[in-house]
Amino acid sequence: MRRLGFLLGAYLVLALLGCGHGEPHTRPHAVEPWPSEAEGVRVKGSSAHVRILALIARGEFAEAQLLISEASAAGLISKELATRHLHRISVLTTRLGDIPATLQRAPDFPSQLKDYTLFQIRRMLETRDFSLATSAQLRMAVKLIEDQKRLMEK
Amino acid sequence: MDSSRLEALLARLKAARDAGGGQRGNAEQLRLHRELVKDCPALTPNLLALARLVLTTEEPGVDAEASLTEAEGLLEMAVQASERSAPALLELAYFLDDIRGREDEALRLMEEGAARALQSLEDAWAGLLLRYSLREQLPKALELAVRAEQLFPASERIQDAVQSVRESALRAGLLAPPRD
CATH class of the missing domain: 1.25.40 (Serine Threonine Protein Phosphatase 5, Tetratricopeptide repeat)
Structure with missing residues (x-):
């Protein structure tokens, strides 16, 4: 949770600095509603679902977690959807320094981003904030975090 | 056909996989996978399993670039030995982009892998x-x-x-x- 606090603070700074000139809706990793769930929740829980998505998209993870547990307890969203949201939050709060050490020793590894989370790195890309790293380095960091899970799972 | 030889190789692959039970990527597990590569370089599942392990474990005293080079070699062998099967193509694609920054090449390999899988x-x-x-x-x-x-x-x-x-x-x- 220490990481989360840090992240929320950093997000505030980012929010003040940037105003989202990226095209988050066309990015391949943008948080999407899940079609199968979207059908199921439209009747009773669609607003909870959409609010959770919005909180996650803004990086308000503590608030999102709270809403997920409330909505799940009230039966507004399914257990599966709650789990998926929580999983996505854990991916977005993964820091670049959390991936396996061997991957961190790739020749062009942007080690200055080690303490930054996937969410923060994506925001830097989307707001064209290249003060810490180049666009190529930010993209590499995103791919390393998003892709590392497949290596560990098999 | 000598099916008992195949069975022996597959038993060795399973033993190597099981050796990771305690700690993934321990020295013994890596040794078993590597010996199997030496004895049967065309056994694609072993090549892919070893490449993933090498990429995700830090071996004491082994230089990072040496590990990355080993993984790359294994993945290229897997692509060849499998006659460009989808799983081997995809594994190489992710490696080339994530580690070597060769995104264009990775995209081509992913497209080829996707086409294979679709077939x-x-x-x-x-x-x-x-x-x-x-x-x-x-x-x-x-x-x-x-x-x-x-x-x-x-x-x-x-x-x-x-x-x-x-x-x-x-x-x-x-x-x-x-x-x-």
């Missing part, structure tokens, strides 16, 4: 559609027919199989006959 999917679905309908599992066949048609609108094989499922469903009264 297999088309083959599998055409076979399943016919068999579901022969076993009179018509609701299942109809459901798959919808997905198959969406994904392979231009495939003659899928069209034929879907058509035959719908004919059976019509005869069984599971589909309303077309109006006029």
Whole structure:
């Protein structure tokens, strides 16, 4: 949770600095509603679902977690959807320094981003904030975090 | 054919996988996988398993670039030995982009891997559609027919199989006959 606090603070700074000139809706990793769930929740829980998505998209993870547990307890969203949201939050709060050490020793590894989370790195890309790293380095960091899970799972 | 030799190789692959039970990527596990590569360089699953392990474990006293080079070599062997199978192509693609920053090359390999996988999917679905309908599992066949048609609108094989499922469903009264 220490990481989360840090992240929320950093997000505030980012929010003040940037105003989202990226095209988050066309990015391949943008948080999407899940079609199968979207059908199921439209009747009773669609607003909870959409609010959770919005909180996650803004990086308000503590608030999102709270809403997920409330909505799940009230039966507004399914257990599966709650789990998926929580999983996505854990991916977005993964820091670049959390991936396996061997991957961190790739020749062009942007080690200055080690303490930054996937969410923060994506925001830097989307707001064209290249003060810490180049666009190529930010993209590499995103791919390393998003892709590392497949290596560990098999 | 000497099937006992194959069985022995597969038993060694399983032993190497099981050796990671305590700690993934321990020295013993890496040794077993590497010896197996030496004895049977065409055993693709072993090549892929070792490459992933090498990429995700830090071996004491081994230089990072040496590990990365070893993984790259293994992945290239896997692509060759499998005659460019989808899993090997994809593993190499992710490596080349994530580690070497060769995104264009990775995209080409991912596209090739996806095309390979689609061919297999088309083959599998055409076979399943016919068999579901022969076993009179018509609701299942109809459901798959919808997905198959969406994904392979231009495939003659899928069209034929879907058509035959719908004919059976019509005869069984599971589909309303077309109006006029």
